[in-house]
Amino acid sequence: MGTLPMRETGEDSRETKREDHMPISCRILMLVFVSLWMNLVRGSVAEAVEWTSGVAKVKITPDEPVWMAGYASRNGPSEGALVDLYARALVLTDARGHRMAMVTLDLIEIPDALRDMLLDVALNKHGLRPEQVLxxxxxxxxxPMVSAKTVADWGIDPVWGDRAEHYVRTLVSRVDQLMGLAISGQRTAKVRYSHARCGFAMNRRLPTDGGFRLGPNPDGPVDHDVPVLRIEGANGDLMGLVFGYACHNTALGDTRQLHGDYAGFAQRKLEGDHPETVALFLMGCGGDQDPAPRRDLHDAEQNGLALASAVEAGLSAAPITLEPVLSSSEEMCPLAFSALPERSVLESRAQSGDGFVARHARWILQQWPNPGDQPADYLLPVQVVVLGQRLTLVALGGEPVVDYSLRLKRELAREGSPIWIAGYSNRVNAYVPSRRVLQEGGYEGTEAVIYQSLPCPFAGDVEERIVESVRRQVSAAWGTVLRPAR
Ligand SMILES: [Zn+2]
Structure with missing residues (x-):
């Protein structure tokens, strides 16, 4: 090894000497040849190493009546489907064989049991570790409701809890089938990124004299970015699309017919206009964002069309081509809870006429019966995927408020390297407020805990813990040390 550099140096000096005697025209010709040869080499390398990718979708509409999730005001089970529900998958494998699968579901949440079952299938049937699955x-x-515990916590007849568990078992087998289809259908592909904007998401935290209330707030923070990932086959055909938006999927209200709301309409429109494509919707940090307007079916359809139209705008924008290099990592970020309410407060709440308040207080008294008892930390999945060493996709668990995407995009910004922040990923059964939203109070992360079976709000450092987990993983993926947080 020690002699090698010396030998190279000697050869270099001989080359230089010989060139010195060459006529100028010869040198120019030689430079042209060398440059052509280098381009040929680069071209052949690019031809030889590509992404391979597969997409698939399966219907996950319940086959029988179920209790529907999301609105406590419903007083009976589902009555058929207005629009079918789907699970969709995109599998990407890079030139070194590193693989990941994105699986999107027209569902409300991913409770612990469902996450465990899906990750078990991914690992044991398809060889995908948790950090390789989004x-x-x-x-x-x-x-549908996808948790018997939620059915019980909401005071609904347990027969619908059994029905939810039965549905989940069917769902898991369909997602198993879906992953198999996407993996076996992989073929050579190009992966490109672009983005556009869409304006119907509106902040829903309205400041009033009585504190923050749920209501349209046109002056509150929003994230109108629509990131678009396109997967093209060898012939340039559009195999798959992934698009994101940060907005609650709640335009339609408490109808008892099953549907995918605006995101379902957007996916349907895109797949109708591009029949060979599977279009996956990746929910962003829409915890405190509502569609506007959000009165009825017409609004849900219109919002869906607006989002599909923004995706088309993204497709017509000049894309960044992502080289076939993939990395992914995941941490379970421990989020501490604030102190539980005093026992006397809980005992009085347990007598409340509001069933949600009373059941919640009784549950806490039962789970943490002794003074000084404190719930264990909540483990929030924080995942970082980097494609082509340029596109950084951060997927946060829970229902993060928009502050997370705005802050992380600002802090992680690099020239020519886009940042995509998804929420509602990997474990979804809790709002994830920012420090600001926690301090302001109101629904997300404070009042909502009783509907999500959380003991109490998170402690004040929730945002810093999550941002630190993201920065640590992004630093490792980029192989660089990030500037200190603001
Ligand atoms: Zn929500």
Whole structure:
């Protein structure tokens, strides 16, 4: 090894000497030849190493009546489907054989049991470890309950809890089938990124004299970005699309017919206009964002068409081509809870006429009976996927408020390297408020805990813990040290 550099140096000096005697025209010709040869080499390398990718979708509409998720105001089970529900998958394998699967579901949440079952199938049937799987739900409030515990916590007849568990078993076998289809259907592909904008998401935290209330707030923060990932086959055909938006999937209200809300309509429109394509919707940090307007079926359809139209705008924008290099990682970020309410407060709440309040207080008294008892930390999945060493996709668990996408995009910004922040990924059964939203109070992360079976709000450092997990993983993926957080 020690002699090699010396030998190279000697050869270099001989080359230089010989060139010195060449006529100028010869040198120019030689430069042209060398440059052509280099381009040929680069071209052949690019031809030889590509992504391979597969897409698939399967219907996951319940086959029998179910209790629907999302609105407590429903007083009976589902009555058929307005629009079918789907699970969709995109599998990407890079030039070194590194693989990941995105699985999107027209469902409201991913409770622990469902996450465990899906990850078990991914690992044991398809060889995909948890960090190689990105599960994302559209958060439609027009789908089935997927947790018997939620059915019980909401005071609904347990027969619908059994029905939810039966549905989940069917769902898991369909997702198993879906992953198999996407993996076996892989073929050579190009992967490109572009983005557009769409304006119907509106902040829903309205400041009033009595504190923050749910209501349209046109002056609150929003994220109108529509990131678009396109997967093209060898002939340039559009095999698959992934598109994101940060907005609650709740335009339609508490109808008892199953549907995928605006995101379902957007996917349907895109797949109708591009019949060979599977279009996956990846929900963003829409925890405190509502569609506007959101009165009825017409609004849901219109919002869906607006989003599909924005995706078309993204497709017509000049894309960044992502080289076939993939990395993914995941941490379970421990989020501490604030102190539980005093026992006397809980005992009085347990007598409340509001069933949700009373059941919640009784559950806490039963689970943490002794003074000083404190719930264990909540483990929030934080996943980082980097494609082509340029596109960084951060997938956060829970229902993150928009502050996360705005802050992370600002702090992680690099020239020519887009940042995509998804929420509602991998484990979804809790709002994820920012420090600001926690301090302001209101629904997300404070009042909502009783509907999500959380003992109490998260502690004040929730945002810093999540941002730190993202920065640590992004630093490792980029192989660089990030500037300190603001
Ligand atoms: Zn929600």
């Amino acid at each position: 599960l994302n739900v559209s958060h439609t409030h027009g789908g």
